[in-house]
Amino acid sequence: MPPVSLQIIREEHASLAAVLQSLRGLVDEGPGDHPARFFDMARAMLFYIDEFPERQHHPKETEWLFPRVARCAPHVAELIARLDSEHATGEAMVRELQHLLLGWELMGEGRRDRFVHALGRYIDFYLEHMRLEETVVLPAAQAYLGTEDWSMVDAAFASNANPLTHGRPRDPAYDRLFTRIAIRAPRTLVPGSPRRDAQPASVG
Template identity: 30%
Template sequence: MYRHFLVPVGDIGSCIEATGHAVAFAQSMGARVSFLPILYQHAAALHRQDSRASDVRERALELLARAEAAARAQGVPYSSIAPSNETSFDSIVAAAVKSGCDLICITPGQRLAEAGDVVFAASDGADAGNVAVLICAADRRPATSHAIGILLDEHRAIADTLHALLDMARAARAAGQEPEAISMREAVKRIRDLQIRRHRLKEEARFFPRLRERTSVADAELDELECQHQRDIQLLQELTELVERDAEPGVPAGRLEQALSAYAQFTWEYLGREEGVVLPAARRYLRNEDWNEIAAAFDATAADSTTAKP
């Protein structure tokens, strides 16, 4: 029986599904996991000691925060490994051996570097030295893939905007200046609009209610996420007010940056719980007709949002 899984978490979509599978499997077996961030699309930047490398490491911390939140929600013991510029399968095996793992969990067709590189060879139960490799099954249903892809695109848009906000705040601090108020207001408004759109997508498709109708296994997590949604509204309002006050005399230096970092951490954990607990349950319990209706509702809501733009 396997007791310690190594789970690569990466900046490609297939890793999210594999992480959810791996955490659920670890819970069922009473195993623990170690998360290894693999920055497939940005690994070269980690060679450099510049601002770009710092941004990439920040992305790695985001990936870890999301995976760790999923593990905590499932009650799975976890640890995390520092990001590396190595993306080869051998480097993953080496990390597994060093961490004392006996199983590596990946997803079919998972690439280990930039698009176009060779996919490493492995199959269900394949052996990598003394460490077994489990390829987690991928859900190939078109409506399911389409609907979840839309949700994950929303998650990426929110993450990109948050990183841009943090970059603005840190660059201003490094230059001994205050962040440009207009740009900060616009970025915070975009985050708020993106969060509203993401929540509206799920509401219009009755995503959470459908899952509750099919199973009760995710009820506690759905309740928690609905509470966190209310907290998100409150935090965004506080962030908006802080952006307005930041340029005023007497506001402590760095207060806005600290608030942004705290909100980013809250968001990473929120998204991680949805990706690592709710989406795997939805894949398992929602029926094909549910996914067909959800995908159609997502498309209709997205089209309506596009039409509504000035």
């Protein structure tokens, strides 16, 4: 049986991919006749991306997983260094998206294209980031890490409280966020159980 942390990482990737695709669909539809609901939903999705992956998922990859894989599988160390640096890049991109969304909401349609372009760039960037993790880093981890390494990595990821991952601990503080995203998001996001075809490994 694969280490529990590998399952958690893949589930967290799947939930993030589902939110990204849902956000893309929401933006493609546009505010329509319900701008307040549209911007509220878009803000909730961007908050989730900033709050969970950037503050829980990435730091644990950086601290617990990446160094061990780089040490045990030096042939992927260069890629790991790149992926690690992309965590900081992604955080800055999310903050920019939050700012651009607010600009669109407050300043009107003249700011829409800037947000749409930045969102498309971020989604492409992040799906590729997760694809490389799942197709290169995680297989190397499974092949080369030892029992002691996995016990520490598993313990670190087991404490994650992802509000959108089915069957995992969920911090009650996130319940409101979960409800807003799961109920109002387009159908690509199934409440409590991200679609498996939304996994980054299956996205070009």
